[in-house]
Amino acid sequence: MEKEEYKKLVKKISPAENKLKNIIVAFLMGGAVALIGEFIVCGLMTIFGLSRVDAGGWLVLIVIFVACLLTALNFFDNWVMRCKCGLIIPTTGFAHSVASSALDYRNDGLITGLGSNFFKLAGSVILYGVISAFILVIVRVIIGG
Amino acid sequence: MASIKFKNVYIKDYYSIVGPIEKESQIKNYDLAMDDYYFKEKTFELAEIKMQQTVIDNLLARHKMQISDFDILIGGDLSNQISITNYNAVNYNIPFLGIYAACATFCESLIVGANLIESNSCQKAMLITSSHNLNAEKQFRYPVEYGAPKPHTATFTSTGAISTMLTKNQGKIKIESATIGRVIELGIKDANNLGAVMAPAAAATLQTHLVEMKRDLNYYDLILTGDLGCIGSNILKEFCATTYNLKLKKYLDAGCELFLKSQDTFSGGSGPACLPLVLYNKILKQKKYRKILIIATGALHSVAMVNQKQSIPAIAHAVSLEVLS
Structure with missing residues (x-):
């Protein structure tokens, strides 16, 4: 059997992923995370009298802490299976990727293990985040003056 | 040979x-x-x-x-x-x-x-x-x-x-014959579909075994593949039928026989332990089969090669067992 023919056979038998359902689930779950975040921001502003910018900073800290804690407690990976990328795209996903790498490699030494693998998954986010920010700033300077 | x-x-x-x-x-x-x-x-x-x-x-x-x-x-x-x-x-x-x-x-x-x-x-x-x-x-x-x-x-x-x-001394199970597999690659690059990667290797080894040993499928009470998973075993059946004109009936896949549906293990089990676990602890304990052909399938998967967009090669080795006691 030729390769192309075999690919067709595999595609015919392998069940297709329900992309629409995954997208809707991810949208709703990501939205839910954002909604909870908004409640926390409002809570911080009313209870502690913080400005919206300061409350946003505290929110990020809280979200990162909770995501790391849930990763260590073995909840997060199971939730991602159910919530799809709704939990991976927000800040929670970044914290989760760093925490899970750290947990995995802590036994391989602080430098050779944890240190060098800490950003194994998150490294791309940082690198391409910085590059796209740089490009966007240039575009803004050119267009916006 | x-x-x-x-x-x-x-x-x-x-x-x-x-x-x-x-x-x-x-x-x-x-x-x-x-x-x-x-x-x-x-x-x-x-x-x-x-x-x-x-x-x-x-x-x-x-x-x-x-x-x-x-x-x-x-x-x-x-x-x-x-x-x-x-x-x-x-x-x-x-x-x-x-x-x-x-x-x-x-x-x-x-x-x-x-x-x-x-x-x-x-x-x-x-x-x-x-x-x-x-x-x-x-x-x-x-x-x-x-x-x-x-x-x-x-x-x-x-x-x-x-x-x-x-x-050398007579024991529970006789190893009657074996077929050494060839490395086969049919262009599948998806490391999340290893059943599809390995199915052609399993089919090729099965065909070689039957031809060289001059046997047909009915000779065996059971053909047990290693870890194609439920989806991979369906691919194997279809592939065998279209390519070699073999209709697999008395056939099970260890990956598909290992876990329960409720265990959320997707297409089924895999790993070198999968086939012997199912063979020793399920198939042989049923005492239903006497002549069993086991075909262990391996995806020769390397993270570096998959990242370099190369397709994944696979191998399958077959061993024919006769249960004596």
Whole structure:
């Protein structure tokens, strides 16, 4: 059997992923995370009298802490299976990727293990985040003056 | 000829340990089960080494034998440089052959061991194979606690270690013949669909075995493939029918027979431990089959090669077993 023919056979038998359902689930779950975040921001502003910018900073800290804690407690990976990328795209996903790498490699030494693998998954986010920010700033300077 | 006939090689006994999820699965007759993935060790790697050591030691103890009664230790696992098996072999001061064929390791060890015994190079051989879900996840996929959504075609590496005692003297199971597989690649690059990667290799080995041994499918009471998973086994059936005109009826896949549907393991189990766990602890305990052809399938998957967009090659080795008692 030729390769192309075999690919067709595999595609015919392998069940297709329900992309629409995954997208809707991810949208709703990501939205839910954002909604909870908004409640926390409002809570911080009313209870502690913080400005919206300061409350946003505290929110990020809280979200990162909770995501790391849930990763260590073995909840997060199971939730991602159910919530799809709704939990991976927000800040929670970044914290989760760093925490899970750290947990995995802590036994391989602080430098050779944890240190060098800490950003194994998150490294791309940082690198391409910085590059796209740089490009966007240039575009803004050119267009916006 | 890729096929070899054996006159005097027997599996005398075996011993298996299973992981926490396999404990709740379809197999019930294992010898020992772990409550967690650490097995009272500090890391998962050390846990897997201890699993291998436990199954060898307990098998020796059951027969009141010493490791020095054996001429050779043969085995392998999934880890880089088969380090688990190498580090375990330090504990046993006998000649050692480390082998790697991914999830086809079990059949490869049977073939190597059977040949050494058949040629009178040795009298007794100890075979070992193991896999550990979290070691495999860490090495081939993402960090253990990282939650990446997986497609339905993905398989779940089983956790377990199995020791097998091969002898010249008549035992429970006769190794009747074997076929050494070829490496086959049909352009599949998806590391989340290893069943599709391995199915053509299994089909090719099956066809070679039947042709060279001059047999048809009815000769066997059961054909058991290693770890194609439920989706992969459907691909194999279709592939065999269209390419070789073989209609697989008395056929099961160990990956599909291992876990329960409720266990959320996608297409089924995989890993070198998958086939021997199902064969020893489910198929043989049913006492329904006498002539069994096991085809262990291995995806020769390397993370670096997949990242370089190369398709994944696969291999399958077949061993024909006759159950005597």
